[in-house]
Amino acid sequence: MDTLNLHTLWRDLEGTIRQTLAQNQLAQGGLLIGVFSALAVFARSLPWTLWHWLERRYTLTLDVQGDDPAFPWLAAWLAAQPVGRRLRHLGVVTRYNEQMGGQNLTLATDQDGDDVNVRLVPLSGQVLLRFRGHWLLARPSRERRESQSERLLGFKHSLTIQMLAVSRGVIPDLLRAAYEFTAGKVDGRVEIHVPSYDTWSLAERRAARPLDTLIYDGGLVGDLRADLDAFFADRDWYGGMGIPYRRGYLLHGPPGNGKSSLVAALAGTVGLNVCVLNLATPDLSDDRLTSLLSNLPRRALLLLEDIDAVFLGREPHTPSVKLSFNGLLNALDGVAAGEGRVTFMTTNELDGLDAALIRPGRADRHVLIGHATRAQVAGILRRFWPGWTEADLAPLLRGVPDGRLSMARVQEFLLERRADEGAVRRDWAALVGQGCPTRLKLLAG
Structure with a gap:
């Protein structure tokens, strides 16, 4: 009974709609406008829909997060490429930081004669470059990191590299080139890392x-x-x-x-x-x-x-x-x-x-690792003045309190007089605290 009633209701509704469209010009116009509007929306979105379909089907995306060791390799490598300087969103870093690559600029020379350097680092944007016959689209980006109390915890950096799917085989070469350009470079340097939340950042x-x-x-x-x-x-x-x-x-x-x-x-x-x-x-x-x-x-x-x-x-x-x-x-x-x-x-x-x-x-x-022995003091004196003989050292070493002076104190004493050998001999008694036990204890710290 319920099925028959439903069928009858649907048939009546269908007949009403047909009669309305056949006799009512307003309804006909509204339907026509709706059809054309739908076609217009579809036509406008067709290029983007087609583009996204092609992108998903024929391209490959490589994402590298800022807390991954590969990020500074790729970021520094990208910044060193000629097109890397075309990125339009840059940040200025005055402390030493190689995490995001960048361009070093020397601004001036300070009072000690040291260069004052800053680094321009890419924060966002995109550049198109060619690597070993393959086109790559590189996009660095960053996002704010906040605690639950909305306190700023710094920024989360990432790097996205997009390429054609047929270029997949170039990824190992790209990573190898970036590694050899940075971490794999044997240049006699030691990297000092410090904590950055739950990972590490390169400090020096x-x-x-x-x-x-x-x-x-x-x-x-x-x-x-x-x-x-x-x-x-x-x-x-x-x-x-x-x-x-x-x-x-x-x-x-x-x-x-x-x-x-x-x-x-x-x-x-x-x-x-x-x-x-x-x-x-x-x-x-x-x-x-x-x-x-x-x-x-x-x-x-x-x-x-x-x-x-x-x-x-x-x-x-x-x-x-x-x-x-x-x-x-x-x-x-x-x-x-x-x-x-x-x-x-x-x-x-x-x-x-x-x-x-x-x-x-x-x-x-x-x-x-205790305080300086006489042998250590003799060693640091020879480092400062390699030409000194045993006869030069003996009078000074006789007054050294074995194991009572820190090496930092001895080094600082010699640095202050590195251009005046005579001052070393003249002031040596003050360093070793001869004649003043209280001064000796203070200098030992």
Whole structure:
């Protein structure tokens, strides 16, 4: 019964519509206008619809996010291309930053004779370039990053490269060229990376310091170099033994004796970069530390400076520390800890550290870097004045309090008098504190 009623209703409605269109000119005009309007809209959108269909079917898009290690390779490579300077949305960077490539400009020379440089970096826009016979459309972009409280956390950068689908085979060559132009370039420099939220950003590229310019007591430098070389050579052995492939070093001793300098020099010698992390950073949580350590750049060692300023035993040193002691331990050698990592920790005070933090497996070797010995003072004097003989050195070394002066203090003393050898001899007693024990203790710091 319901089906018959519905059929009858539909037949009546159809008849009414036909009669209206046959007899009512207004209805006929309205229908005609509607048809033409639909055709006009379709005609206007047809080119874009056709273009998007062709784009989806015949082009390929390569997206690289700013927190990926490949981003600075490609961005710097793009900026170095002639067409890279045609991008119309630029930013000015006055601090050292190679993350987005850019064009270096020298503005002036400061009072110390150093160049004042800025970098013009591409922020957005697009350029068309040709690479090995293939057309590429490159589009850098950036977006604001905000916290839940709408506090600006910086910008998220990305780079999109679009090409014809038949050009897919050129992608490996493009990535290889960008890598060799930047990170793969062997130029004797060490990259220093610092945290950027849950990843790392390049802060500086500095010339690697030769190990023979370091002045430490005994064979400390050569011993650490040999230990690192043995670690890298034993990767397969670690795997066969089922031992986690990680190595940790704890450098301890009073400040001013070159703990951080030693790490940077060793990194440059063995071809590593350095990721520097301050564990006392107020916004460093357990989760963020885990993310940072899991995102370490390739061939980079981790430097945790002044770990004695973070925990007193297992308790936070200050209320501003958000990192937990267990979170630090798990990040260093927990289940999710990365293989192949080399970690250096530095501390001025060894006594306040919990044994669990510096046990083997987390700090496999403990290295004391103390105040200057007479041999170290002799070494730095020869560095400043290679022509000095034993007879020149002997009167000065006799007055050196062994293990009481920091190397930083000795170096600063010599720097102030580097153009006046006579002043070194004349003022030497003031450096070593002869005749004034109180002054000696102050200078030792």
